[in-house]
Amino acid sequence: MFDRNVQVEKSNPSSFWISYADVLSSLLIIILFITVYVIYELMTTKRVVVESLDEITQAEIIRREVLEEIKITLEQEGITVEVADNFSVLRIPETTLSFESNQYFIPVEMEADLGRIGEVLLSELMFENRSNYFDTIFIEGHTDIRPSRRELGNWGLSTFRAISVWNFWIENVNRDFEILSNNDGLKLFSVSGYGESRPSTLVQRTEDDYMRNRRIDVRFTLRKPSSLEYQGILNLFESE
Secondary structure (H helix, E strand, O other): OHHHHHHHHHHHHHHHHHHHHHHHHHHHHHHHHHHHHHHHHHHHHHHHHHHHHHHHHHHHHHHHHHHHHHHHHHHHOOOOOEEEOOOOEEEEOOOOOOOOOOOOOOOHHHHHHHHHHHHHHHHHHHHHHHHHHEEEEEEEEOOOOOOOOOOOHHHHHHHHHHHHHHHHHHHHOOOHHHHOEOOOOOEOEEEEEOOOOOOOOOOOOOHHHHHHHOOEEEEEEEOOOOHHHHHHHHHHHHOO
């Protein structure tokens, strides 16, 4: 009897360590699964971000190409346009399109050039479905700093100038402007008016200064956040 008890007592420590080792093994397996899952999630997230960054970078390249090609094509025909705001805006300067003070009607003598701008713009957007890279293309109207006598003031006047350009393009160039849509199926073109809030000159003292600000800008906005935002996320991954 004595010997049997001693043997039992001797076997208990061994059983304890075997059970403890089993628990540790289970914990290690759980930790391993969690680690693998976290790594998988991080790699998946990084892949998505990289793909999104590639997409937005391609969109920025397309936007630049579209604006540069429009400018070159029109310059070859003697029509002046400008590319502004870091290759996001096609500016129609006062030498190509200028509104009379407090007016929003397209001057007859400038209709031909404005029509040609619309033709080239539409052609570039429809080429290889480039319109899919953009969220919205705004036709933006602007005024000089002098207050408008019209109802709604300079805000209304600038908006009506943008609407005049839009109406001219769909009525005299091509109705296809109306059917263009972005990748979400929403209408691609919109109009907006900025009044005197975004001048193109630092000072406005002469008639030439005023005329330069009575202008139209065509702004191309991309359908994704800027690449800088994605790059910031990628930098966080690289620092891990």
